[in-house]
Amino acid sequence: MLCQWLLDEDRRHRLWIKNVPDSKLTSDCNKGYVKVKQIGTNPTSIDNVDIAKDQGVKLKPGHILYMVNKLYPYTIEFVRGSGQSDSRDQQKKGASKRPHENSQNKSIxxxxxxxxxxxxxxxxxxxxxxxxxxxxxxxxxxxxxxxxxxxxxxxxxxxxxxxxxxxxxxxxxxxxxxxxxxxxxxxxxxxxxxxxxxxxxxxxxxxxxxxxxxxxxxxxxxxxxxxxxxxxxxxxxxxxxxxxxxxxxxxxxxxxxxxxxxxxxxxxxxxxxxxxxxxxxxxxxxxxxxxxxxxxxxxxxxxxxxxxxxxxxxxxxxxx
Incomplete structure (x- = not known):
């Protein structure tokens, strides 16, 4: 099962998974992680490491979040939503180029x-x-x-x-x-x-x-x-x-x-x-x-x- 948060560089998003009220997920798309907080009794873990009650742990792309005794595995993926960041990309385009846009002939x-x-x-x-x-x-x-x-x-x-x-x-x-x-x-x-x-x-x-x-x-x-x-x-x-x-x-x-x-x-x-x-x-x-x-x-x-x-x-x- 894949939970997907669309990339929004201006806001943080919070998600409570339906029917699983034991964890609270707060995604910070600008920083590239999801904060997982254990708030209930059902155990939650990341990559087989249990999260203690009231503890907050950062979930990053590639890690697996297990909910309710590992019955519900989730992964996260940050993707660009259509039209969400186009204007920002256009603004950045003229200001500076990213590393991948450099010519291959340029020096290290x-x-x-x-x-x-x-x-x-x-x-x-x-x-x-x-x-x-x-x-x-x-x-x-x-x-x-x-x-x-x-x-x-x-x-x-x-x-x-x-x-x-x-x-x-x-x-x-x-x-x-x-x-x-x-x-x-x-x-x-x-x-x-x-x-x-x-x-x-x-x-x-x-x-x-x-x-x-x-x-x-x-x-x-x-x-x-x-x-x-x-x-x-x-x-x-x-x-x-x-x-x-x-x-x-x-x-x-x-x-x-x-x-x-x-x-x-x-x-x-x-x-x-x-x-x-x-x-x-x-x-x-x-x-x-x-x-x-x-x-x-x-x-x-x-x-x-x-x-x-x-x-x-x-x-x-x-x-x-």
Whole structure:
């Protein structure tokens, strides 16, 4: 069953599902999520995680909302209603172009200068502060909210560098290092929270594919590579980052970009696999989002730097 809220950039909408008076749903289309509040006795859950009474949880595209002991599964999808945002689009058209409208011949510096500043979702902030990696929304070719952008990119032959019957590897649209790819399964898995023991073979295959990609490019980079997942990603559909540790990219622009890949916010692929083997699921520690505010620290020598430009200048000593 699909509950669908039409995109309205000026208003918030509230929905009480008929005959299910135990939950209240408030959708904020401008920020791209639905706030679910448990108000009755019948249990409600998101991706098999129960919501406590009077607790409010954000439901994002790709997640599944279960009502009344999982009898009623719902998903959400943000779509543009006909005529609702045409005038606004016309106003924006002359003012500035979105990243996807840039010419393919323009440099990566030009692309990155027009994207948003954050790379991951900080649970203490709104979805407006989302990733540059996540600015993969396209008004013509993409369908739905920007958080579904990976599902569009993984189908794009121009983005693909490898694929088989289980996974596809694409170039990160806004790389945070000289070499940055994403390994995505064809199987629909919304996030780390949805992983279970039956996904072990797939996770190990994703790791092997990532290792093969590294082997193909290891002779071109002095820096090491890492394979891992963001603990709290903002893009729906699970994806494994394969990234060189030089972090030499104009798309790496702020502290959150840096800390999302150099602190425990970035979970090593092997650690995720081991966690599934032992516990049957992935647990994210409380306070993980606070890691994004950590001081800027060199990932090689651990010397702290004050600003991103200073950090980048410092990194040159290690990789040039």
């Amino acid at each position: 510096e030009t692309k990155c200068s027009k994207m948003q500043s954050n790379d991951v979702l900080d649970v203490n902030k709104s979805a407006d502060d989302t990733s540059s990696e996540q600015q993969q929304h396209s008004s013509q070719s993409a369908v739905g909210h920007w958080s579904q952008g990976l599902k569009v990119s993984m189908q794009d032959p121009k983005m693909q560098v490898f694929k088989n019957d289980k996974v596809v590897v694409i170039k990160d649209k806004y790389p945070k290092a000289r070499y940055h790819w994403l390994v995505l399964p064809w199987q629909s898995i919304s996030s780390l929270k949805a992983l279970r023991s039956e996904h072990l073979d797939l996770l190990e295959h994703m790791y092997e594919v990532g290792e093969n990609i590294i082997q193909e490019h290891s002779t071109l980079s002095k820096a090491k590579f890492r394979l891992g997942y963001h603990a709290i990603p903002s893009m729906s559909h699970i994806h494994l980052h394969v990234i060189s540790q030089d972090f030499d990219s104009p798309c790496l622009k702020n502290k959150k970009h840096w800390n999302s890949f150099t602190t425990e916010y970035f979970l090593d692929s092997k650690d995720v696999i081991d966690m599934i083997k032992i516990k049957g699921s992935v647990e994210v520690k409380d306070g993980t989002s606070e890691l994004l505010k950590s001081p800027l620290q060199c990932n090689v020598c651990k010397v702290q730097q004050t600003t991103i430009p200073q950090l980048k200048e410092h990194l040159k000593k290690h990789w040039t």
